[in-house]
Amino acid sequence: MRRVWLWLIIILLVAGSAGFLLWKPTGGNASDQAYRLGAVDRGQVIASVRATGTLNPVTTVLVGSQLSGQVVEILADYNTPVKEGQVVARLYAEQIKSRRDAALADLAQAKADLDTRRAQIDKARSALQRAEAQAADLRAQKDRIQAQLEEARRSLERQTELNTRAVGTQTALEQARTQVDIQTANLASADAQIASNQAETLGLKADLALSEANVKSSEAIILQRQAKLKDIEIDLARTEIKSPVDGVVVKRDIELGQTVAASLSAPTLFTIAQDLREIDIYANIDEADVGRLKDGQKVSFTVNAYPNRTFNGRVRMVRLAAQTVQNVVTYTAVISVRNQDQALLPGMTANLQIITDEREDVLRIPNAALRFRPAITIATSETGDGTPDGETPRRRPRVPDEQAGNGEARGVAANGQDLRRRPRGEQTGSMQDEGTRARIYRVGPDGNPQPIHVRLGVTDGAYTEILRGDLEKGAAVIIGALRADAADDTNGGAGNRRPRPPRMF
Structure with a gap:
């Protein structure tokens, strides 16, 4: 009998603790809210387009033979420097x-x-x-x-x-x-x-x-x-195969004793790069980004051969001819690079960052602040974006931080719309003077997220420029929630708490 009473007491204690946790109000002071905050500061924002490309010589000459015959002498090999008019091979001439x-x-x-x-x-x-x-x-x-x-x-x-x-x-x-x-x-x-x-x-x-x-x-x-x-x-x-330009032999396609047949077309015997001190990069630019590219823009890139070294160049042209592969439309951008030490070789893959806009000492916020959305939209007279009096607030699905990170990579704006569907002038990194409208949140006096309307400028993927808005340097904005259910508790204090259903044990 004593054991039965002991078990009843334990069950009552557990039930009371559970009820206390279930019915405890979560609203109140801002310190009770589990939000991660970020600071508004001033700094540099560099908008860029990332792409990959292949290094190519500025001028590549395919040296062929207009005559059929047997190769009796080869005077140049791979990596051989040659001068204009220099004999690189000979055919049988008797x-x-x-x-x-x-x-x-x-x-x-x-x-x-x-x-x-x-x-x-x-x-x-x-x-x-x-x-x-x-x-x-x-x-x-x-x-x-x-x-x-x-x-x-x-x-x-x-x-x-x-x-x-x-x-x-x-x-x-x-x-x-x-x-x-x-x-x-x-x-x-x-x-x-x-x-x-x-x-x-x-x-x-x-x-x-x-x-x-x-x-x-x-x-x-x-x-x-x-x-x-x-x-x-x-x-x-x-019968004497000569180099038409000054350069270096990058490829040899003949062997001694080989018979060259030039009946229908001139066969290629050597490939000569004219001058590797100047080299071009052919980069594939997505059609969504090609409107941001202009001649003369700065480009920085790395190659796998030198992972700790950054090279620089400039956009020389964007070719008008489009390429479509599996319904993906790209354009070829030609980037000119000085290669005085000839460390860059033809055929290398370059990881490019094309700088499309650069702002110094501007007001900026972390991009995480643009991705944050509370679970419930609060009606406030300050912003005028809430629901009318007497209506139930509408619940918006909250985007988890890890999913929001993917949205950043796709160019998602603060209002959740894909920037690629917008007119070209409104895209992030190529804004018009008035910027793009967005809404961010800060912790209000009642501990709830308070919306702030801002105009956005350029972004570098981590920070976004603030053109206009009720923000100053050092202000704190919400960049995320520390608890998964923190955003669900943003509907007020203890008087507006929502009862939770009992848990099943």
């Missing part, structure tokens, strides 16, 4: 040299033929000149004969008149007639000689024109054979 020698012989023969035909031109010109001189003599001779014929005719007329007057002799008359006949025959002979000379002159002119045409033909043949020789010399020069 067959091309034989073709060149044959072309040289053909060209020499064509030049000899040209000399012969030019001599023929000189000979034809000389013959034509002689014929023209002979034609001049014949014309002069004809003129003399013509004059003699006229004189003979006048003499015949005088003798005829003398005989008519019986003064002259018959012999003299006959001689005069004979002289006229002789000069007439001489004149006819001169005309025949002149006609023959003219025909000869025409033939010589035709021969001269033919010789000149032969010379032009020989000159054309020489030009043709010179062009053929030049093509062969170009092919011979192509």
Whole structure:
């Protein structure tokens, strides 16, 4: 019986303790509330875009071969510095040299033929000149004969008149007639000689024109054979693979004795980076962040090869061509980097931080204050955001701190909306002058969260700039709850406590 009473007393004590805990009011002073507080301070806020990219040479030259042949000599290897025009490899060239020698012989023969035909031109010109001189003599001779014929005719007329007057002799008359006949025959002979000379002159002119045409033909043949020789010399020069730029060999794609086939396209033999003292980073920027990038913005980055070293660069351009992979749209940003010590190598992966905005000595709050939400919205006349008098306060789901941290990474604003759905000018890190509206909380005089309306500027992920709001340096704002149920007890003091259902034992 005594044991029964003992167990009854123990049960009553346990039940009383449980009832006391269940019905104990949790409102009251601010010191009774289990909130974590953060301080408003002044400092630096740097808005940035994080991305990854690949290091690439500013100029990469693929050295190929326009000629098919066997590789007989390799004069450059990986990491070999080269100068413009330096021979890096040679192809088999003996067959091309034989073709060149044959072309040289053909060209020499064509030049000899040209000399012969030019001599023929000189000979034809000389013959034509002689014929023209002979034609001049014949014309002069004809003129003399013509004059003699006229004189003979006048003499015949005088003798005829003398005989008519019986003064002259018959012999003299006959001689005069004979002289006229002789000069007439001489004149006819001169005309025949002149006609023959003219025909000869025409033939010589035709021969001269033919010789000149032969010379032009020989000159054309020489030009043709010179062009053929030049093509062969170009092919011979192509057997020497030369570097087109100053740089360093980053890749070699041939081996000694390998046969290069360039029938359809020029095969790549070497890859040469022009100058590794300047290097570019090709970074993939999400379409939600590309509007914040501008030419000349500062960039800091690290590479896995030097985890404790930070490198710097600047945005050179954002390419307009978009890339879509699995419905994700990105744009390529080109970042210029000085690489004087050549520690950065092509192909390295860079973890980038592109600074899009930078503010110095501004009022700022921890981002955790933007994520905090009490479980119950309190109606207050100070802010005008509460429920009307007589209505039951609306309960809002409280975001746990660990989930809120994920929201920060996604760019969640203070009112719980995703900034990526907002117009570009209202996104955090690229704000308009008036900033983005937000609401944070501080502990009021009654110990309850008191909302404060603010305007937000840029954010760096940890702190956010306050452009306007009822806040001063050193003010305390709520950044979280120490107990999971602390936010459930923010509905007032002991007069407004809510009874909890009895626990099941």
